[in-house]
Structure formats: structure tokens, C-alpha cells
Amino acid sequence: MPTVTLTASGKRFDAAADETVLEAAQRAGIALPYSCRGGVCGSCKATLVEGECSYPRNPPVALSASARAHHAILLCQAVPCGDIAIQAREIASVEDIPHRRVETEVVERRALAPDVVGVWLRPLAGDRLNWLPGQYLDVILDDGRHRPFSIASGPRPDGRIELHVRHVPGGGFTSWVYESLHVGDRLTIEAPLGTFVPREDSERPMLFVAGGTGFAPVKAIVEHFIALGTRRPMHVYWGARNVADLYLIHLARRWTEESAWIDFVPVLSDPEAARDSGLREGLVHEAVLADYPDLSGFDLYMSGPPAMIAAGRERFVAAGLPEDRLYFDSFDVAPDVLAAILRGRAGIHGL
Ligand SMILES: Cc1cc2nc3c(=O)[nH]c(=O)nc-3n(C[C@H](O)[C@H](O)[C@H](O)COP(=O)(O)OP(=O)(O)OC[C@H]3O[C@@H](n4cnc5c(N)ncnc54)[C@H](O)[C@@H]3O)c2cc1C
Ligand code: FES
Structure with missing residues (x-):
């Protein structure tokens, strides 16, 4: 049975035959990051320090060729071929809550x-x-x-x-x-x-970027920080097509009235809807970058549709945000549907 070693903490756990690193870690009660569990969002990206992995389920489509060349692996898909050592983020706060x-x-x-x-x-x-x-x-x-x-x-x-x-x-x-x-x-x-949870071991200001119903977990996390009485600035951006899709805009506005530490920027992608409502027009991640071109001093939480997450990840990191301070949930379709879609693509493209 292959053993997986986490280089940062020195923790070790065994992986059963055909088990992914993520599944083996979960069985051992160790929380590593993940979101889609289908190999497409990249939130479970880690670095393989020693050993080899294979991808018998879905191909690791979230990894670029250059990331793979630099030994990046996707924990939700990688199956150890023998003993391995990996460098991965651990999210201790979620470990104690039984699933x-x-x-x-x-x-x-x-x-x-x-x-x-x-x-x-x-x-x-x-x-x-x-x-x-x-x-x-x-x-x-x-x-x-x-x-x-x-x-x-x-x-x-x-x-x-x-x-x-x-x-x-x-x-x-x-x-x-x-x-x-x-x-x-x-x-x-x-x-x-999931591992999209508040990180309290920081004093940095926070940016929250939600797309559509991606507002749901952002709401839960912002409400948590409000209840804690945090004085860390919280800049909340919510993108949607039109005003009706900003279905809790009154709540977000109330946060700003009740806390001096929160500001809220709604952003509409439909130009006509933006003009009619007087709200900001464009893509939500572009609005964040226009307001904060240097993200090196922030913690950033982002959740919403896969296209927004993919664009935001790349641009935010390019704007100086360290990857390990970018927390996200990508609202992909369920793992069984992702697998069927990827199988279909492989059939078409002969992958
Ligand atoms: C971590 C996480 C959190 C999420 N949180 C939320 C949330 O809070 N709110 C929210 O609204 N959504 C959320 N989502 C997204 C949500 O899970 C999906 O929208 C949901 O699973 C869709 O289920 P369904 O049964 O309606 O659609 P499905 O039947 O799964 O179909 C989804 C889409 O895939 C297409 N499809 C199905 N099978 C195939 C196939 N074989 N080949 C090609 N296309 C196919 C369908 O036509 C459809 O367009 C989240 C996703 C993740 C990963
Ligand atoms: S790519 Fe592994 S959780 Fe999304």
C-alpha cells in the first residue's frame, strides 16, 4: 500500500489501491483543499516532491503543461504509483467536523x-x-x-x-x-x-468575489466575520447579468450600513442593465483589478461559475496575489457529469 507523506507537517497516510490522494487523506482524517472533485477547477493543486502518480480516472485538465512539468498534481485525481511525498496546503479547521x-x-x-x-x-x-x-x-x-x-x-x-x-x-x-x-x-x-472556509490566521484585508449563486458561501463567510466583530476590511464584489440576479443586494447593502469595515460593489455584465440601474458595468474580476491592481496584500475568497473562477485565478495571481491566499469554490457540474463530459471529449479528440 503506497504511503503519502506531507512534507510541511510530516504527516503520513496510506492510500488503498486505485484510491486518489484526496480520498486517502480524507479517510485518514486529513483535510487537503478541493472543490469540484473532477479534475477541472485546480483548487486541489499540490506539488509532487517525490515519487509518481497516475490519472486513471479523469485527465488533470486543470493543469497546464508547464504546471505538470513543474511537478504539479491534482489531489482529487492523482493515484500514487508507490510511496510519494507532496507539498500541499492542509486546512486543519475542517478536520474535526465529522462528515x-x-x-x-x-x-x-x-x-x-x-x-x-x-x-x-x-x-x-x-x-x-x-x-x-x-x-x-x-x-x-x-x-x-x-x-x-x-x-x-x-x-x-x-x-x-x-x-x-x-x-x-x-x-x-x-x-x-x-x-x-x-x-x-x-x-x-x-x-x-469542501475547504472554502474562513481563514482567521491573518490580519490582511479581504476581498470577496462572487458570481451569481457564488454569493451563497460568500454570504456565510462574511456573516461569520461580522459575527466575530473583525476589523479587517472586507471588500465584497458580486457580479451578475442584471439587477434581478443580485437577489440579496439589500442584504449586502445592509452590511455596509452596519459595519464601517465592509464595502460592497455590485457589477453587471449586461451593459443595458448596468446603464438602466446606474451600477458598475463589466466582469466582476475586472472590476476588482481596476480597483486593486496590486493584490499582494490581500486574502481573496472567490466562488461562482467555472469561467469566472478560471479567469479570476489567472489574473489575480498575475496581479501579485500569492496562490496560497486565493481560496475558491468553482461551481462546476457534479463529478459524475464532469467525468461523462470529459469521456465524451476524449472520444471526440482521441485523448
Ligand atoms: C463545490 C460546489 C458548490 C456548488 N454550489 C452551488 C450553489 O450554491 N448554488 C448553485 O446554484 N450551484 C452550485 N453548484 C453547482 C451545482 O452543483 C450544479 O449546478 C448542479 O450539480 C447541477 O445539477 P443538475 O442535476 O440540475 O444538472 P445535471 O443533470 O448534472 O446537468 C448539468 C449540465 O450538464 C449537462 N450534462 C449532463 N450530462 C451531460 C453529459 N453526459 N454530457 C454533456 N453534458 C451533460 C446538462 O445538460 C446540464 O447543462 C456547486 C458546485 C460545486 C462543485
Ligand atoms: S481539480 Fe481537484 S478539486 Fe477541482
């Missing part, structure tokens, strides 16, 4: 925007769930497939779990939520998941 499967009931359902539904779940009687702000859950479908959604709130005494679900055209689960989900329906979930 569980829980039955829940829909206690509220409300349209938030033309294609966004707010869903509030509560574990069935007597059960409780714990998580860190910014983490996500998997909804387990009847056939066992998983659908990931960020939790838009921190844990609350009444047990409510808030989700912001965008309707994906042609999407099985989100279409059902949009058209048929009712209060009283039952959903099985697995949680908590």
Missing part, C-alpha cells in the same frame, strides 16, 4: 431571482449537523448520484440550512427544484464538504 449522511425536510422554499430558488432544509427530528461557513453539502439523488450546493448560512440554533439553487437548463436536479420541490419534501444530504 455525515443526514435526512432533511424542506421547511421553506422561495423564489429569489427568476432562475434562483432559495431552499431551507432542516435535519429530521433530533438530528443536528455542524459545518464551517462556506462549506457545501451533497444532495444524494435516488440513484445515488451527488449534487453539490454551498450552504449559504453558518450553523444556527434552529438547525436550518440555507441553499441558493440556480436552475441549470437541462439539469435534472435543479429543474426538479425549480419546478416541483415543495415544503415538506425530504432530501438526503451528505455534509459538511
